[in-house]
Amino acid sequence: MKNIDRIIEKFNTPDTCLVVSAWPQKAGNKEINHGVAWYTKLSLTEIAKKKGTKFVVLAEAGFDNTPELVERGKILVLRVFTPTHHSLYPAILRWLRVFNTIPHVFVHSEFGAGSGLLHYGLLLPFLALIRLTGKRITYVAHNVIADITFLQTHLGIDASPFVIDATNMLIHLHTLCIGKLVDRIVVLDEALKQRLEKILPATPIIASAIPVSPAKIISRAKAKKFLKIPAGHKVMLSFGFLSAYKGSDWLVNAFHVHAKTALGSKTTLIMAGGPAHSLKNRSHYQDYYLELNRAAEASPNIRITGFVPEKHISIYFAAADLVVLPYRGLMGSSGGLTHALAYKRPFLFSTAMQDIWKNRDVQKAADAARVDKSRLFFPLSSVGMHELLKIVHSATKRAKLTQVSRILSDERTIQYHSDKAYNQIYAPRSYAEQDKLTILQSLGLAST
Numbered sequence: 448m449k450n451i452d453r454i455i456e457k458f459n460t461p462d463t464c465l466v467v468s469a470w471p472q473k474a475g476n477k478e479i480n481h482g483v484a485w486y487t488k489l490s491l492t493e494i495a496k497k498k499g500t501k502f503v504v505l506a507e508a509g510f511d512n513t514p515e516l517v518e519r520g521k522i523l524v525l526r527v528f529t530p531t532h533h534s535l536y537p538a539i540l541r542w543l544r545v546f547n548t549i550p551h552v553f554v555h556s557e558f559g560a561g562s563g564l565l566h567y568g569l570l571l572p573f574l575a576l577i578r579l580t581g582k583r584i585t586y587v588a589h590n591v592i593a594d595i596t597f598l599q600t601h602l603g604i605d606a607s608p609f610v611i612d613a614t615n616m617l618i619h620l621h622t623l624c625i626g627k628l629v630d631r632i633v634v635l636d637e638a639l640k641q642r643l644e645k646i647l648p649a650t651p652i653i654a655s656a657i658p659v660s661p662a663k664i665i666s667r668a669k670a671k672k673f674l675k676i677p678a679g680h681k682v683m684l685s686f687g688f689l690s691a692y693k694g695s696d697w698l699v700n701a702f703h704v705h706a707k708t709a710l711g712s713k714t715t716l717i718m719a720g721g722p723a724h725s726l727k728n729r730s731h732y733q734d735y736y737l738e739l740n741r742a743a744e745a746s747p748n749i750r751i752t753g754f755v756p757e758k759h760i761s762i763y764f765a766a767a768d769l770v771v772l773p774y775r776g777l778m779g780s781s782g783g784l785t786h787a788l789a790y791k792r793p794f795l796f797s798t799a800m801q802d803i804w805k806n807r808d809v810q811k812a813a814d815a816a817r818v819d820k821s822r823l824f825f826p827l828s829s830v831g832m833h834e835l836l837k838i839v840h841s842a843t844k845r846a847k848l849t850q851v852s853r854i855l856s857d858e859r860t861i862q863y864h865s866d867k868a869y870n871q872i873y874a875p876r877s878y879a880e881q882d883k884l885t886i887l888q889s890l891g892l893a894s895t
Contacts, residue, residue: 603731694773793848
């Protein structure tokens with residue numbers, strides 16, 4: 448990019464926000480995307496467009512590391528670090544010194560997840576060094592974990608009580624340290640906010656759901672024809688990276704057991720996703736993924752697609768009669784849910800995700816559609832799979848769930864979200880208002 452020094456000077460101002468996060472990578476005409484990168488781009492581009500806010504994004508290096516200007520020159524993307532290399536943090540800190548007049552830094556928790564435990568260990572001194580520069584820090588926590596019991600297989604850790612208890616204690620201490628080092632924390636779900644408030648009662652925490660961007664919807668018949676779905680088949684869709692945390696193995700194995708039943712034989716299960724971005728190089732996950740594919744191959748009605756290019760996402764959701772979220776717990780917001788809302792598709796959660804009911808907009812949508820809370824959840828059992836098959840073949844039940852999806856989609860539209868996110872998180876006055884609230888709380892004049 449020509450005149451890069453002049454561009455840096457233009458962005459090195461107090462009214463610019465500096466963001467450390469993944470950003471979608473381009474490989475030829477393709478855009479390689481994953482949850483955090485997609486979320487960051489969607490949120491920042493809408494705010495830049497509507498509010499004129501300038502952003503500098505320090506992102507992971509990729510196929511093309513040329514500096515990039517986005518949204519009519521309002522967003523400068525600099526690919527400056529390798530997420531799996533030890534130079535990750537020094538590289539980012541060097542660029543923070545370059546942008547020495549930007550007062551606010553927004554650090555996304557997953558920006559270096561590819562380096563594993565090293566990332567989480569070095570995150571604390573990294574945040575401390577940012578504090579020493581005098582900058583204010585907003586930490587965007589994409590995951591909030593208090594107990595890793597449900598993540599044993601996902602992480603490939605020892606299942607002994609001692610290891611679980613010790614790991615939980617370390618996570619708790621790590622979270623306490625983050626709370627001391629940052630000015631405030633943003634989470635993507637109300638349930639995560641309430642969970643974190645129990646650990647960090649004095650740290651300002653903001654819940655800001657993943658926004659829903661309007662999607663162009665093609666006909667279900669055309670989508671099923673394109674995907675070569677057998678005539679008369681209903682489509683059950685699971686979207687996103689495949690992992691034990693997301694219940695991918697339960698879904699494949701439970702469906703296989705019911706594949707030859709009257710309902711199962713007329714259903715196609717599509718696992719629209721590939722290897723998990725942060726786990727693909729771990730041996731335990733490679734074994735898990737291999738076994739998952741073997742299990743899927745044993746049933747002709749189960750398809751694992753591998754990574755889904757962004758241009759094909761609409762086809763899979765258009766074909767879906769029901770979107771299922773069989774997660775074994777709730778530690779972060781679901782990209783699969785956000786896509787289901789964008790395409791107005793009916794969805795169901797596992798009972799392990801019941802904390803999602805703490806979101807007022809979920810309650811509001813269910814109440815407006817006259818759908819009882821219990822109708823939104825299914826157990827991770829044979830009974831649960833039987834219920835899913837009955838629902839995917841019931842036009843009446845799907846219609847009620849579709850109504851919930853439509854209402855919740857309207858509540859989370861990107862246009863509404865961008866205004867709310869700007870006022871709560873990115874507007875210059877948001878810090879001043881938070882400072883005022885903190886003072887009032889210390890004087891006992893406002894509730895925590």
